[in-house]
Amino acid sequence: VVLALLIAAVAVVQGAVDIEKAIELLNKCKKETGATENVEEMIKTxxxxxxxxxxxxxxxxxxxxxxxxxxxxxxxxxxxxxxAKYADEPEKLEKAAETLGKCSTIDTSGLEKCDKAVAYVKCAKDNNFEI
Incomplete structure (x- = not known):
C-alpha cells in the first residue's frame, strides 16, 4: 500500500536512481499538499x-x-x-512479505486518511523494514 512507498519515504533507498525518484515524487506531493518537511532530510534521517x-x-x-x-x-x-524490487534478494523479499502481512492488517479505523498512511509507515519502521 502506502506501505512500500511510505517505507521508501522513511528509509534510505538503495541506489541513487531510486532515491532521486522518491525525492521527485515526494516533492511533487509536497507542493500539492503544502507540506513543509525537507524531503531529502526526511529520507536521510x-x-x-x-x-x-x-x-x-x-x-x-x-x-x-x-x-x-x-x-x-x-x-x-x-x-x-x-x-520486482527484490527478485534477486529472497531474504529481503521474505522480510517485505512478512512486514506487508503484519502492517496491512493493523487497525486504522477511526483515523483520518492521512493519519492512516502514516500508521502504515510507522508499522513498517517498527518492524525494522527498509527498502
Whole structure:
C-alpha cells in the first residue's frame, strides 16, 4: 500500500536512481499538499512526518504509486512492487512479505486518511523494514 512507498519515504533507498525518484515524487506531493518537511532530510534521517500536511504528502505519494486505491491499502500493488524490487534478494523479499502481512492488517479505523498512511509507515519502521 502506502506501505512500500511510505517505507521508501522513511528509509534510505538503495541506489541513487531510486532515491532521486522518491525525492521527485515526494516533492511533487509536497507542493500539492503544502507540506513543509525537507524531503531529502526526511529520507536521510528516516523521519516520519508529524504535520497534517506532511502526512498527506505521504498519502499522496502512495496514491501516485498505486499503493492506495479508493482510500484502502492495495496489497496486490505493493506485493508486485516488492517482488520486482527484490527478485534477486529472497531474504529481503521474505522480510517485505512478512512486514506487508503484519502492517496491512493493523487497525486504522477511526483515523483520518492521512493519519492512516502514516500508521502504515510507522508499522513498517517498527518492524525494522527498509527498502
Amino acid at each position: 528516516k523521519t516520519i512526518p508529524t504535520t497534517h500536511e506532511g502526512k498527506c504528502m505521504i498519502l499522496c505519494a502512495a496514491r501516485e504509486k498505486g499503493f492506495v486505491k479508493d482510500e484502502k491499502i492495495n496489497t496486490q500493488a505493493i506485493s508486485d512492487f516488492m517482488e
